[in-house]
Amino acid sequence: MAGQGGRRAGAARERLLAAALTLFARQGVSGTSLQMIADELGVTKAAVYHQFQSKDDIVLAVVGPAIDGLAGVIGPAEAQTTGARRRAVALRGLVDLIVRNRRLAAILYADPVVVDLVRTDPALRAYGERMKALLAGPEPDVATKVAVSVLGGGLAGAAVDPLLAGVDDATLHEHLLATGRRILRVRPGSGPHSAGCSAAVAIR
Amino acid sequence: MAGQGGRRAGAARERLLAAALTLFARQGVSGTSLQMIADELGVTKAAVYHQFQSKDDIVLAVVGPAIDGLAGVIGPAEAQTTGARRRAVALRGLVDLIVRNRRLAAILYADPVVVDLVRTDPALRAYGERMKALLAGPEPDVATKVAVSVLGGGLAGAAVDPLLAGVDDATLHEHLLATGRRILRVRPGSGPHSAGCSAAVAIR
DNA sequence: GTCTATACGCTGATAGAC
């Protein structure tokens, strides 16, 4: 389940991914050329192109761990016995994941190239649908569909917002969870104890 | 106040803007080259460059009417006498504006190039800050700042979401307003009667 | 396995002729 993005290891490959993440976070995917990544590593463009078949490949590899994290949230959430619990566990796990990967959230969210990539990839697309299904429940009415849509955009937006960059993770997590519950009309008590979810995946 | 994006009129200019909006909405700003716009009009790239100094100029001109619409919301909202009313009027006006300009919202929102452009332009930036100030009130606590941030991303996200493309404007408006009130913890009764705001600006 | 050299077609942008 882990590492569907290809994992041939190699030191150069890891260095490249680290540099790419830094540059992507700073100036977006579209705003980062292969030349910039190459310059950052002190090699030529072709050297970069040798390890990844395309720029999209690099993006997918950078984003991979977060996708694994999403899978780590979805699994336990789907195992819950009631719809309310599934919703509560999914929400908490999603907030958790986003807070822990704010920089990555900005990349995933703010760039249409990446959004398109994620929407195109069948496996990634399936994760998104399962997450939405968990949050919305079966056969949701329009109000619920709107709420889930707002939640998705809202969580991502908050993670990206430079005005919230100074807020520490714990505080952001608390308020994001509270806001999310208001959006979905979930009572704070719902869901089991602490819920064992989200396989860490703190990127950088 | 209207038309700060430059309004030399001219039939060719208007045709160009219409073509640009269509292409931007369909494939994003970054995904639309000047060549595509030129081809759509049956002219060369250089002809496009004669009317606009840069691609950014075109984007700003396309987005201009929506900015005017935002100004039309902010003014009346700031004229309200209490913080609660200012918040209520601003929220309703913002939802109104976004629902009426869904296609444009997708352009404004989903592309980091445009987001950057808007964030860079001092006048546009000021509108955004005034809107946030209206929604958050003076000296907001962290919870409120998070809520406003989530609201912004959420409204935009819902406007863009292809899953909600089939929902008609009135229904979307209703549920978006309800969700927004839950996010900001505004009671449905707040704010005066209907509130005269938002200068139409239905693009296309 | 890791890299360089080289090239293709495209982009946004500029200068100047008609």
Added chain:
DNA sequence: GTCTATCAGCGTATAGAC
């Protein structure tokens, strides 16, 4: 207003050196 011509830079791609 529109054209042709030209520019550096981009993502992409192949061939081949070590």
